[in-house]
Amino acid sequence: MDGQHLGGPDRVALLAAIGTHGSITQAARAVGMSYKAAWDAVEAMNNLAGAALVERLAGGKGGGGTRLTPRGVQLVENFRRLEAAHHRFIDHLDSQHDGSADALADLDLIRTMSMRTSARNQFAGTVTKVVTGAVNDEVTLAIVGGQQIVAIVTHDSTVSLGLAPGVAAFALVKASSIIVAVGGDAGRLSARNRLAGTIARVRTGAVNSDVTIALPGGGTIGATVTRDSEEALELREGIAATAVFKASSVIVGVA
Known part of the structure; x- marks a missing residue:
């Protein structure tokens, strides 16, 4: 939205689960996130959207809870519409025999190359190793030329990004x-x-x-x-x- 990346299917799935369960604890459990990671994701989305997508309900007879705001509901619905249109587009390309289908293999590369950040150094690679710690994890990426980059990230980040051996990822270094x-x-x-x-x-x-x-x-x-x-x-x-x-x-x- 306006050049800002609000999130992908994982974060929208969290929003949808909050709308279904009315509880961030149950929603986090439903999508396989920790409670902290779920709140971190919600707060990041609220900041990027410029409006609250999720709000807390005051306790009372029902014990309080969490729910989507009208803007949050709208975002989930619009994402699903766009995702459906995207799937139709990909299916159409996949059915072609003019070379368009072969171009799909480069979509991830094109998307990574179009990424703009303040970090001068950007490396595409593949995760080769993840060492899990109590708070932080050590992630190793194989990059161009057979060299490796080691990064320290929080365990919640490892989970939310789906980092595991074989996963394509990129590293940024100022x-x-x-x-x-x-x-x-x-x-x-x-x-x-x-x-x-x-x-x-x-x-x-x-x-x-x-x-x-x-x-x-x-x-x-x-x-x-x-x-x-x-x-x-x-x-x-x-x-x-x-x-x-x-x-x-x-x-x-x-x-």
């Missing part, structure tokens, strides 16, 4: 979160992620410099460093360099 190291293996550091490559471009600014490192397989990663660091490390095109960043600096998403 250029300001990247440390550039040259020589050796970047030494002994606590940062989990180390993507090795070759400096492809250095743009020098008055205060900061923009460094692009070419990775194996055709990928790149950009870093913002101070001009003093550029000069001290003697950064220039063609030299080997490693991009180092913490797992907590990685944002994971799914299309």
